[in-house]
Amino acid sequence: MQRLEAACKWTRDPQINKSMSCLRQSLGDKSNAYATSLLAYVFTLAGDMEARTLLLEHLDKVATQEGGNLYWSQRSEKSMSLSVEISSYVLLATLSATPTTADLGYASRIVRWLTSQQNSYGGFSSTQDTVVALQALALYSTLVFSPEGSSTVDVQLPSGQMTFEVNQDNKLLYQERSMKDVTGKYSVVVKGTACASMQLSLHYNIPTPRDESSFRIKVTPDSECSTNQLRPKVTLRLESKYVGKEDSTNMVMVDIKLLSGFVPEPESLRKLKSALLMDRVEHNDDGRHEEVVKLTQLCHALEFRFSSRARPDPAGHAGRVWTIFPTTILGPGRAGPLIERLRCSF
Known part of the structure; x- marks a missing residue:
């Protein structure tokens, strides 16, 4: 898209030609509003008016109309940030060809909705939707600009x-x-006769929200010190659980740093790798004693055991759980910070 936006001679570029040919094969599936809006803008830049018209006609049928405003949403995910981005791409697709008076009137309905979503600083929900929305609004302003009037x-x-x-x-x-x-x-x-944009911003204070974590980590030690064993065995059971308000999370990573002298139990490691929704388990066997567990989502307790048959060093144990790119827990578009950290000393 960036190469098309740069107005390169796409018909002479074999790589872009192959990409456009691949995209044409997906024109039959218009179930995803975000993908459809992107395709409409891409084919507009590429000069494929037949595909552009087909996509824009479909988008017009699934648009949400509220009064004089017009916008689009993703059916599978109710996100205002995503609605801003989809609507901005439709606006870019509408205006990036040679817009008629009817196109400008249609675009003004999208512009009214977009400007109503701006915050008091002129941005939107995230960096990504802000960049696309401002690009679309800037394009509209250049087309309706008049050098005269007040x-x-x-x-x-x-x-x-x-x-x-x-x-x-x-x-x-x-x-x-x-x-x-x-x-x-x-x-x-x-x-x-001049075009002007006006915004009313209201600032107010709210009570400080309670600091509630969406994850819990529980570590339970269990020792076996019978006289029949040459060395005592200490087993640590780590349980990580999601306790948030949603049904499940997005991608979750669990970082486990083991005590010196502790190793993962082979059976526990095998069960962990074959667990439901498990994406990857990384085991560093280079003296750092670290396990990194990556799940597509965490909707139930995750259990893991590691043990030692030697006296462990009092260095301490640390576990961390965090989620990446959450849409409902931390808000759309935000990178997932550290949710909760647990440190246990022995």
Whole structure:
């Protein structure tokens, strides 16, 4: 897509030709709104108007209309960040060819919805959707830009009126004013011929949320010190469990650092590798005594045992659990930080 956006001669590039041929084979499956919006933008850049029209007609049928606004969502995942990104790609696809007056009117409905999703700093939910949305809004602004004209924006407050002037001298100037009266009814009246965007931001405090972890780690020691054994055996049972509000997690990684002298029980390691939803188990047998367990999701307890037949060093044990790219636990688009850390000393 980046090469197409750079306006390269894609018809002369064999690699792009092969990629476009592969993408054409997927035109029959339009069940994924995100993929369909991306394809619509790609075929628009490539100049394939037949495929572009086919995709945009389908997207128009599955669009959500609320008043004068228009946007798209992913049926399988209710994410505002994803809706912003899908709608932005549809806007780019609509405007990246030679837009007609009807196309600009259609695009204005998408623009109204996108601008209503902006936060008080001009961004959106994440870096990714912000970049795509601003690119689409910038393209729209270049197409509707008029070098002439001016507008007056009157904001009626409970205690009076504020007036903003938008003309050729200050059209690129960001104007902001604070309102003292928060409670009440507000109205906005715009007069003129210049295009202006206005946003009302309300800031308020909320109680500090409780710090609740979505994961639990439990380590249970068990020693066997019978006189029949030449060396005492100490077994540690580690149980990691997801206790969040959702049915399951996204990808989860468990990092286990063992005590000096401890080794994983072979049977426990075998069961772990064959466990349900297990993606990979990495065992470092180079003296660092570390296990890294990677699961596609964690929806039940994960048990692991490791033991020692020698007196362990009092170096301590550490376990960590974290989730990668969660969509409902930490919010869309955020990289998963360390959720919980456990340290046990013996």
